[in-house]
Amino acid sequence: MSSEPSGAVYGAGALLSILRDGQARTRAELVQMTGLARSTVSQRLDALMHHRLIMPAGDAIFSGGRPATAFAFNSGARVVLGADLGATHARVAVTDLGTEIIAERTADLPIDRGPEPTLSWLVEAFTELLATHDLTSDQIAGVGVGLPGPVEHSSGRPVNPPIMPGWDGFPVPEWLGSRLGAPVLVDNDVNIMALGEHWAGQPEVDHLIFVKIGTGIGCGIVSERRLHRGAQGAAGDIGHIRVTTADDVVCRCGNIGCLEALASGSALAGQLRAAGLRAEGSRDVIELVRAGNVQAVRLVRQAGREIGDVLASIVNFFNPAVIVVGGDVSEAGEHVLAGVREVIYSRSLPLATHDLSIRSSRLGDRAGVVGAAVMVIEHVLAPHTVDRAIAG
Ligand SMILES: [Zn+2]
Numbered sequence: 369m370s371s372e373p374s375g376a377v378y379g380a381g382a383l384l385s386i387l388r389d390g391q392a393r394t395r396a397e398l399v400q401m402t403g404l405a406r407s408t409v410s411q412r413l414d415a416l417m418h419h420r421l422i423m424p425a426g427d428a429i430f431s432g433g434r435p436a437t438a439f440a441f442n443s444g445a446r447v448v449l450g451a452d453l454g455a456t457h458a459r460v461a462v463t464d465l466g467t468e469i470i471a472e473r474t475a476d477l478p479i480d481r482g483p484e485p486t487l488s489w490l491v492e493a494f495t496e497l498l499a500t501h502d503l504t505s506d507q508i509a510g511v512g513v514g515l516p517g518p519v520e521h522s523s524g525r526p527v528n529p530p531i532m533p534g535w536d537g538f539p540v541p542e543w544l545g546s547r548l549g550a551p552v553l554v555d556n557d558v559n560i561m562a563l564g565e566h567w568a569g570q571p572e573v574d575h576l577i578f579v580k581i582g583t584g585i586g587c588g589i590v591s592e593r594r595l596h597r598g599a600q601g602a603a604g605d606i607g608h609i610r611v612t613t614a615d616d617v618v619c620r621c622g623n624i625g626c627l628e629a630l631a632s633g634s635a636l637a638g639q640l641r642a643a644g645l646r647a648e649g650s651r652d653v654i655e656l657v658r659a660g661n662v663q664a665v666r667l668v669r670q671a672g673r674e675i676g677d678v679l680a681s682i683v684n685f686f687n688p689a690v691i692v693v694g695g696d697v698s699e700a701g702e703h704v705l706a707g708v709r710e711v712i713y714s715r716s717l718p719l720a721t722h723d724l725s726i727r728s729s730r731l732g733d734r735a736g737v738v739g740a741a742v743m744v745i746e747h748v749l750a751p752h753t754v755d756r757a758i759a760g
Contacts, residue, residue: 380412380758381751384421384441388749390466392425392438413439415758420445421749443468446509448744449494449548452557452736453486455479455516455531455583456649460493461737462501465509465745467567471497472737479516482534483543491547508550509748512740513540514557516584520601524554527601530620531584553743557736558604559595561729562588564739565692569730577688578735579606581675581704582650582695585628589686607632609678627678631671633697639667650696657700668700672707679708680715687720694729701728 386401387393393401398409416422417439425438443466451460456479461472473493479486490513498505517529524541526532541552562578570576576590585607589596596603607628608621619626629635633650640647640656643663647653656664679691691708698704709726716724729735747753 379751379755380415381749381754383409383412384416384749384754385751387422387439387441390441392440394438398439416754419758421754441466446748447498447503447507448509448741449511449550450737450740450744451490451494451511451513452560452740453477453479453490453513453515454557454736458486458489459733459737460490460497461734461741462494462497462503463738463741465749467564467738467741467745469734469737470503471501472734473497479532479535483538483540487540487543491544494548505549508548510550510744511544511548511552512560512742512744513544513552513554514560514736514740515540515554516557518600518602518605519554519556521553521555521597524552526554551744551748553747555595555597555740555743556586556588556601558586558588559597560588560739560743561694561735562590562692562739563595563742564731564735564737565694565729566590566593567742568735568738569692570690573689575686575688576690576692577604577679577682577686578692578694578729579675579679580695581632581671581693581697583632583634585632585675585695587682591686606678606682611674611677627674631674633695636664636667636671636697640664654696654699657703665700665703668697668703669707671697672704673711674707675704676708676711677715680712683712683716683720683724689723689725691724691726692729693726694732694735698728699732 395409399406420442422439423442425440443464446465448463450463458477459474462470464470477486477489515526517532518527520527525537525539526535529535540554545552558580561580565578566576574593578588580586587604587606589604608626610625611627611630612625615624617625617629619629633653636653637647637649647656653664657668693705693708705728713721731738
């Protein structure tokens with residue numbers, strides 16, 4: 369008996385997932401790849417064409433005899449709405465089914481204003497972006513939202529988020545879904561950034577860690593190319609790992625000596641204020657670094673070492689191939705990365721660091737909205753979801 373999967377397991381959704389790599393293929397090629405009967409492939413292609421998920425590719429492919437029509441994924445079939453809500457600012461984007469950004473907008477939007485004012489702004493922003501691009505709500509495939517706190521992914525509800533008063537248990541998917549008329553998926557902001565960075569930067573990598581250094585510190589874990597959320601969705605909360613026994617470093621979580629209380633953007637701003645400089649948050653810290661302020665540069669480097677100290681243990685434990693450093697503070701670039709690398713390479717096991725790449729985010733402040741779109745696309749274009757949509 370052959371161990372190859374039977375050709376019959378390929379429904380229309382599976383056929384679509386072959387074409388989602390962007391390469392156009394003829395009917396004959398798809399017959400060969402799937403082992404399905406030509407008539408079955410034709411039926412499934414017709415169904416995908418009918419739902420506009422694929423389209424005939426521009427040029428017919430000549431293979432000796434008659435020209436054969438090729439089919440390609442139609443990433444313009446629908447649009448995806450992605451939102452990345454941070455502690456103090458928000459970014460929203462409309463993308464196609466390939467995460468290409470069609471329109472976007474950013475705004476200062478403090479999350480502690482509560483769920484309804486924040487989400488009302490989202491609905492308004494999305495509605496305006498769609499209207500300016502002559503898009504209608506029936507073209508929305510789904511909505512992805514990242515929130516700066518723990519989220520129970522299955523229900524999309526925030527769980528005791530420390531910096532989001534009024535959000536605990538708020539039914540974000542239902543509230544947004546009824547106003548935007550599309551399915552809504554919600555996750556922690558660091559998780560969606562990890563998804564975005566993995567998708568756009570290095571989809572071939574199996575194990576990746578995304579570290580966000582912003583107002584707080586957290587990390588998103590991609591394991592076996594999937595997001596690892598943990599039992600309660602709390603995986604990757606490295607900001608509250610204890611790094612010092614100094615009892616004057618009190619964290620907002622109530623504990624003493626947390627990484628976040630020492631090395632986050634708000635902690636650095638606090639240290640700069642104590643030194644008599646003007647710094648309200650992580651953005652001001654970066655401004656000072658860019659202006660060449662020696663104190664700010666020194667603090668950011670030291671923060672890199674403290675974060676590297678925690679990551680060195682994580683490298684030994686998890687053995688990632690890539691560590692991506694993102695968030696506001698990562699805009700200090702090599703100043704942060706130098707400290708992170710220095711400690712990881714000196715403290716982690718040689719086998720774990722042998723091929724380890726430590727780099728800054730390629731998507732920058734778009735990682736969140738791209739990741740929010742990826743979360744939606746992976747859901748709505750999953751083979752079983754496509755099969756169900758076609759059947760019903
Ligand atoms: Zn803490």
